[in-house]
Amino acid sequence: MSPNGSDRSPRRTMRRKLPQALALGLVIATATGCSANDLPRLGLPSPVTKEGPLVLHMWQGSWIAALVVGALMWGLILWSVFFHRRSRTKVEVPAQTRYNVPIEALYTAVPLVIVSVLFYFVARDEATLTKVDAKPQHTINVVGFQWSWAFNYENSEIPDPASTTAAYEVGSTKEPPTLYLPINETVKFRLTSNDVIHDFWPVNFMMKMDVVPGVVNEFQVTPTALGTYRGKCAELCGADHSRMLFNVKVVSAADYQQHLKDLRDKGQAGAVPAGILPTTGSSEEK
DSSP, X not given: OXXXXXXXXXXXHHHXXXXXXXXXXXXXXXXXXXXXXXGGGTTOOOOOBSSHHHHHHHHHHHHHHHHHHHHHHHHHHHHHHHHSOHHHHOOSSOOOOTTOHHHHHHHXXXXXXXXXXXXXXXXXXXXXXXXXXXXXXXXXXXXXXXXXEEEEETXXXXXXXXXXXXXXXXXXXXXXXXXXXXXXXXXXXXXXXXXXXXXXXXXXXXXXEEXXXXXXXXXXXXXXXOEEEEEEXXXXXXXXXXXXXXXXXXXXXXXXXXXXXXXXXXXXXXXXXXXXXXXXXXXXXX
C-alpha cells in the first residue's frame, strides 16, 4: 500500500495509462486525413516540377536524421530511468560526470558533426535550386503588388512593350490571376515588386522566393505534370495579404502559345511596369 493509503502504486498507474497514451498517439497519427501515399512526403505536397523531388528528398532526409537522433536520445533517457533508478541500484547518489573531458568532448563533437552534415546537403541542394540557365526556354517577369500579381510573359525585369511575342496578365484580390506554364519546358521567373516585400510561392513547386522592391530575384523550374495548382504570397505584406492568391496552370506547349495569343488579341500585348528601373538593383540580362 502506498503512503497515502491507496493500494494503487505508481507503477500500476503507469501501466494503466500507457495503453491510453499509445491509443491517443495512434488516433492523432491516423486522424490527419492523410492517405498511405501522403505519409512518405511528411506533410509536403506532391512535387510537379523536375526540381521538386530534390526538396522532398532533403525534407525526408532531415526527418530521418531527426528521428534517429530523437530515438537515440529517448532511448538513453529511458534506459537511465529504468535501469539506474534508485530502487533498483540501491545507490543514493550516482557517480557524477562533471569535468569528464571525454564525455564533454563527445557532447560537443556529435552536434557539430550533425549540423555540418545537414549544412553540406542544404548548401548543395540550394546551389542546384537557385541555379538558372543563361538562355532558358521561357522568361516570365512576376510582379508583386498590394495585393495581387501581374505576369509579364516572355519578358525580363525591364519589359519591352514593343515585343511581338510578349503578353501580360494582371490579377486582383477579387479575381486571382492564372499563371500559364508549358509542360517539360524550362521557365525562368524574374521577381520584382512595385511596393513592399512579397513572396512568390507556387505551393506544389516546392520553391518560394522573396519579391523585393529594387531587387531582382530569380529561379527556374521545369513543370512535369499537367494540371492546375495553387499559389499564394508567403510574406505578410499588408491588410489583404491573405487574399494575394494566384493559380498555376501547366499546359501543353501549344496551349501555352495559344494563351499568349489570346492575351495579345485582348489588347494585353507587351508588359505592365515591373517596378524596376535600369539603375536600381536590376541585374544584367544573361
